[in-house]
Amino acid sequence: MSAxxxxxxxxxxSDGTLGPAELVRAAADAGLDVVALTDHDTTAGWEPAxxxxxxxxxxxxxxxxxxxxxxxxxxxxxxxxxxxxxPTEPELAAELARVRRAREERGERIVRLxxxxxxxxxxxxxxxxxxxxxxxxxxxxxxxxxxxxxATTTEAFGPRWLGERYRLPKEDIxxxxxxxxxxxxxxxxxxAHPRASRRGRIVPDELIVELAAAGLAGLEADHEDHSPAERxxxxxxxxxxxxxxxxxxxxxxxxxxxxxxxxxxxxxAYERIVALARGVTPVASG
Ligand code: AMP
Ligand code: ZN
Ligand code: FE
Ligand code: FE
Numbered sequence: 566m567s568a569x570x571x572x573x574x575x576x577x578x579s580d581g582t583l584g585p586a587e588l589v590r591a592a593a594d595a596g597l598d599v600v601a602l603t604d605h606d607t608t609a610g611w612e613p614a615x616x617x618x619x620x621x622x623x624x625x626x627x628x629x630x631x632x633x634x635x636x637x638x639x640x641x642x643x644x645x646x647x648x649x650x651x652p653t654e655p656e657l658a659a660e661l662a663r664v665r666r667a668r669e670e671r672g673e674r675i676v677r678l679x680x681x682x683x684x685x686x687x688x689x690x691x692x693x694x695x696x697x698x699x700x701x702x703x704x705x706x707x708x709x710x711x712x713x714x715x716a717t718t719t720e721a722f723g724p725r726w727l728g729e730r731y732r733l734p735k736e737d738i739x740x741x742x743x744x745x746x747x748x749x750x751x752x753x754x755x756x757a758h759p760r761a762s763r764r765g766r767i768v769p770d771e772l773i774v775e776l777a778a779a780g781l782a783g784l785e786a787d788h789e790d791h792s793p794a795e796r797x798x799x800x801x802x803x804x805x806x807x808x809x810x811x812x813x814x815x816x817x818x819x820x821x822x823x824x825x826x827x828x829x830x831x832x833x834a835y836e837r838i839v840a841l842a843r844g845v846t847p848v849a850s851g
Contacts, residue, residue, distance in 0.1 A: 567832060568598040568599060568832050568835075569596055569597045569598050569599070569826055570597070570598060570599040570600075570829050570830040570831070570835050571592065571599070571600050571813050571814050571816070571825055571826050571828070571829055571830070572599075572600075572601040572603070572625060572627075572646070572755075572785075572811050572812075572813045572830050572835070572838075573601060573603050573629070573757065573785065573788075573811075573813030573814065574588060574600060574602055574603060574813075574814065574815070574816040575603065575605065575629075575815070575816065575817045575820075576588045576602060576604055576610045576614070576698075576818075577610075577696055577698050578602075578604040578607050578610030578698045578699065579605035579606070579607060579610075579629075579698050579699040580605060580695075580699070580701040580703040580817060580820060581604070581816065581817045581818045581820065582818025582819045582820055583818045585602060585612075585613040585617070586613050586614065586616065586617030587617075588600075588602065588610075588818075589602075589617050589618050589619060589622060589624060590617065590619055591825055592622055592825055592826075593619040593621065593622045595824070595825040595826045596826065597622065597826050598621070598622065598623060599622070599623045599624075599625060599835060599847070600622060600623075600624060600825070601624075601626075601627045601646075601813075602624065602625070602626060603627040603628055603629045603646055603647075603648075604628060604629065604698070604699060605628070605629050605630075605631060605668075605699045605701060606628065606629070606630060606631055606664045606665050606668070607628060607661060607665060607698070607699045608626065608628055608652040609697075609699075611652065614626075615848050618848060618849075618850040619850065620850050621850075622849070622850070623847050623848065624848045625648055625649060625838075625847050626648075626649060626845055626847075626848070627646060627647055627648040627649065627650075627752075628646075628647050628650075629644050629645070629646050629757060630644065630645040630646075630647055630661070630743050630747070631644065631735055631737040631738065632644065632645045632737050632738050632739070632740040632743045633737035633738070633740060634739075634740050634768050634772055636772060641765075641766050641767070641768050642734070642735070642737055643740060643756070643757075643768060644756075644757035644758065645740060645743050645744065645747070645754050645755070645756060645757065646754070646755040646756075646757045646785065646811075647743075647747040647750075647752045647753070647754055647755075648752055648753040648754075648755065648838050648842060649752055649753060649839070649842035649844050649845050649846065649847070650747050650750035650752025650753075650842075650844040650845070651750045651751050651752070651843075651844035652750075652844075652845070654746075654749065654751075654844070656746055656749070656750075657746040657747065657749070657750045657752075660738055660742075660743075660746060663736070664735070664736065664737065664738060665699050665700075667735055667736035668699060668700050668701065668735055669692075669700050671733050671734070671735050672688070672691065672700045672701075672702075672704070673688050674733055675702075675705055675731050675732075675733050676688040676705065678731050678733070684712070684714065685712060686705070686708040686709065686712055690711075691704050691705055691707075694707055694708070702721075702722070702727045702732075703718060703817065703820045706718045706721030706722065706726075706727060706820075707820075709726060714726075718820050718821070740772075740776065741775075741779055744776060744780045744781055745779065747780075748780045750844050751842060751843030751844030751845075752842065752843075752844050753782045753783070753841045753842050754781050754782055754783075755781070755782055755783035755784065755809070755838075756776065756781060756783070756784050756785065757785050757788075757815075758785055758788045758790050758791060758815070759773060759784055759785065759799060760791055760795040760796075760798060761788065761791060761795075763790055764790055770802055773802060773806070777806040777807070777808055781808065782808065782809060782837075782838070782841055783803065783809035783810060783811055783834065783837075783838070784799050784802065784803045784808050784809075784810055784811070785799070785810075785811045785812070785813060786799040786800050786803065786810045786811065787811075787812025787813070787828040787829070788812070788813060788815060788828060789814075789815065789823050789827065789828070790815075809834040809837045809838065810831075810834055811830040812828040812829050812830050812831075813828055813829070813830065814826060814827040
């Protein structure tokens with residue numbers, strides 16, 4: 566049987582609902598052989614995930630970096646998965662800390678916009694809901710659900726709420742700088758859901774060509790936010806550019822409906838990631 570490899574998941578260290586320890590146990594229960602923990606802009610979940618790693622499961626330590634491409638006006642936000650980088654590399658660590666602080670400021674500003682319209686949500690309650698993890702719109706979505714204003718996270722991300730009316734930009738990392746920082750920290754950068762047009766504007770293929778020349782290693786093709794045609798497009802582009810291709814669940818616990826292992830990565834692409842990495846190694850419990 567071929568290995569089951571899921572290279573994109575979130576824990577309570579960012580906007581998932583399972584703690585890092587619960588997440589690795591759930592990954593083993595879901596029959597995965599390899600799981601990557603890729604919380605937004607943080608490595609805080611790495612230690613507890615390693616400590617709880619079940620026998621037979623390999624953990625790939627990673628993160629999902631909030632980036633932006635400044636080649637058009639207004640700039641386009643995008644996500645960069647980074648695998649097996651050295652978390653103590655000072656420039657990258659400082660950049661992640663800066664983004665986390667900026668996320669808190671932005672979250673608080675979103676809450677003030679809501680309050681100015683008479684919507685009763687509390688920033689301290691939202692911060693408490695994030696429990697020390699990277700704050701994101703999913704935490705604000707939970708406050709809207711608690712207030713009875715929307716029924717689901719999906720609805721909270723609609724245009725009337727966090728998707729447009731109360732959407733504010735974050736202070737993301739320039740994507741070329743992010744690729745360089747991840748590489749300098751010995752990590753392997755992979756563009757997350759590059760064609761997910763249902764989430765917002767997407768970048769042109771010309772940017773991906775430039776990123777590949779700048780050190781991007783791969784593209785995530787199989788993802789629930791990609792249609793079958795979009796997946797095929799990503800695969801063809803990756804083949805053209807010699808990039809590796811991944812597939813992943815982007816699991817967020819109950820903040821999303823997707824299950825662990827819903828999409829997976831082939832062993833060959835996984836091995837290419839491991840071979841390229843110079844920061845930290847995958848961890849397997851003995
Ligand atoms: P933020 O990082 O604060 O801008 O929030 C964006 C995050 O919210 C994404 O990384 C996803 O994890 C999540 N998200 C985006 N769109 C949706 C959606 N329609 N439903 C549920 N979660 C979403
Ligand atoms: Zn998320
Ligand atoms: Fe993402
Ligand atoms: Fe994600």
